[in-house]
Amino acid sequence: MIEHHRHILDFTLSSLLRRKGKNGALLLVYSLIIFILASVLFFTYALKREAALVLHESPEIIVQRTMTGRYQTIPISWSDKIGKINGVISVRPRLWGYQYDTTFQANYTLTVPSENPPESGSIDIGSGISTMRSVYKGDIIVFNGHDGFPRFFTVRNILSYESQLLTSDLILLSEKDYRDFSGIPSDQATDLALRVRNPREYATISEKITHLYPEARPIVRTEIQRTYDAVFGWRSGLVTVIFSAAAIAFIIFAWDKASGLSAEEQREIGILKSVGWETSDILLIKFWEGIVVSLSAFLIGTILAYAHVFYTSSALFAPVLKGWSTLYPTFRLTPFIDFGQVATLFFLTVVPYTVTTIIPSWRAATIDPDAVMR
Amino acid sequence: MELRHSTIYLGTTAGLILVLGGIFLYASHVVITSGPLFARKTALVRQLELTDLCLFTEASYTRHLSMTDPSTPFQDSPMSLEHFPTGALVVPPPHLVRSNGKHD
Numbered sequence: 001m002i003e004h005h006r007h008i009l010d011f012t013l014s015s016l017l018r019r020k021g022k023n024g025a026l027l028l029v030y031s032l033i034i035f036i037l038a039s040v041l042f043f044t045y046a047l048k049r050e051a052a053l054v055l056h057e058s059p060e061i062i063v064q065r066t067m068t069g070r071y072q073t074i075p076i077s078w079s080d081k082i083g084k085i086n087g088v089i090s091v092r093p094r095l096w097g098y099q100y101d102t103t104f105q106a107n108y109t110l111t112v113p114s115e116n117p118p119e120s121g122s123i124d125i126g127s128g129i130s131t132m133r134s135v136y137k138g139d140i141i142v143f144n145g146h147d148g149f150p151r152f153f154t155v156r157n158i159l160s161y162e163s164q165l166l167t168s169d170l171i172l173l174s175e176k177d178y179r180d181f182s183g184i185p186s187d188q189a190t191d192l193a194l195r196v197r198n199p200r201e202y203a204t205i206s207e208k209i210t211h212l213y214p215e216a217r218p219i220v221r222t223e224i225q226r227t228y229d230a231v232f233g234w235r236s237g238l239v240t241v242i243f244s245a246a247a248i249a250f251i252i253f254a255w256d257k258a259s260g261l262s263a264e265e266q267r268e269i270g271i272l273k274s275v276g277w278e279t280s281d282i283l284l285i286k287f288w289e290g291i292v293v294s295l296s297a298f299l300i301g302t303i304l305a306y307a308h309v310f311y312t313s314s315a316l317f318a319p320v321l322k323g324w325s326t327l328y329p330t331f332r333l334t335p336f337i338d339f340g341q342v343a344t345l346f347f348l349t350v351v352p353y354t355v356t357t358i359i360p361s362w363r364a365a366t367i368d369p370d371a372v373m374r
Numbered sequence: 375m376e377l378r379h380s381t382i383y384l385g386t387t388a389g390l391i392l393v394l395g396g397i398f399l400y401a402s403h404v405v406i407t408s409g410p411l412f413a414r415k416t417a418l419v420r421q422l423e424l425t426d427l428c429l430f431t432e433a434s435y436t437r438h439l440s441m442t443d444p445s446t447p448f449q450d451s452p453m454s455l456e457h458f459p460t461g462a463l464v465v466p467p468p469h470l471v472r473s474n475g476k477h478d
């Protein structure tokens with residue numbers, strides 16, 4: 001039985017090698033489609049898992065203030081009433097904002113850390129900024145403040161490279177420096193960060209906050225985490241664009257196979273039938289042909305996709321993700337893999353291709369060999 | 375003696391399956407041993423009170439996706455389409471769609 005299959009496989013491979021150019025191109029395109037699909041699956045799943053794990057420690061509730069749909073700074077005095085709501089452990093005013101660097105055309109995020117802030121006149125910077133501007137510990141950076149006058153800061157620390165996905169564009173500075181730099185009055189903050197012990201109280205506390213301050217906009221931690229599930233979910237633009245392009249290519253590909261055999265392939269089937277091959281043997285050849293091409297493409301595409309996402313930091317996706325930004329983190333993702341997704345990819349690519357290879361051959365193999373050869 | 379085509383094919387496929395299996399085993403090992411790395415990252419998130427990943431730095435509403443509001447991408451008018459490429463890649467956060475939907 002095994003030897004029978006091996007002989008059939010030998011014949012199939014010889015037949016494929018007779019049309020080296022065509023089948024080589026087929027394998028290349030098929031591998032490329034699987035490479036793209038697998039890269040998207042690996043990349044989005046690893047990012048979603050990373051976001052869920054690290055943002056697990058973000059503030060339980062953020063309270064913003066809006067006016068006619070736009071952000072406003074929030075009065076620090078709100079903390080007193082909000083802090084008295086049952087279930088709220090602490091309220092801390094957050095100070096953060098953006099700085100556009102006209103020289104490097106990059107956006108930075110300025111923030112005042114809750115613990116261990118740099119002393120006045122010094123800053124900690126993300127490794128992305130350090131690499132882009134070639135500034136290191138002890139160097140001096142100049143930024144123009146809200147009044148147009150320059151501020152000089154000494155770099156105290158470079159934030160770790162391993163945290164690039166969180167801190168690449170960050171500049172940490174003291175509260176005194178931030179207020180002087182941004183012009184935010186001392187009784188105002190960017191927003192409020194609340195610590196709440198019981199996750200089941202998030203909704204109730206949010207309701208109480210909006211009841212106290214109707215212009216307040218609370219954002220709870222579960223919503224922050226869900227954001228990244230949605231961003232890299234099936235409906236997101238990134239996944240839809242790449243997936244639909246690859247899916248259309250695959251459908252065209254499978255359709256071409258299913259719609260009929262070439263004259264050469266039909267003649268081959270006719271000759272085999274006329275020299276006494278059974279229809280079942282011909283179907284077995286076509287089955288092995290489908291398996292050889294699709295399984296090889298699946299294995300090559302998936303291995304290359306893994307290397308692309310986890311060893312080259314998704315180099316091919318970088319231009320898409322960068323947009324017009326000049327500061328982009330070169331993060332190395334932890335290889336979280338959803339084996340269910342890999343199995344789905346296998347069944348959605350290998351099985352349909354093999355089936356579409358067999359069906360037209362079955363039609364040709366059941367017709368009289370003389371008619372097929374003519 | 376010349377090897378049969380089937381021997382070469384089956385050997386290569388078995389090799390590729392082993393490589394893929396090895397990659398997945400190695401990935402599982404990396405995930406299991408990445409506990410300390412994630413402990414350092416979560417400590418940083420707690421210390422800096424971070425809410426978002428630094429994925430897109432070109433526009434405020436894609437840099438801090440979870441903190442964004444519905445009007446920033448459209449500037450001053452709903453017909454003024456947002457123009458940053460990354461804005462086309464991401465969907466608005468679910469809580470924004472939900473809360474904005476109530477006012478529509």
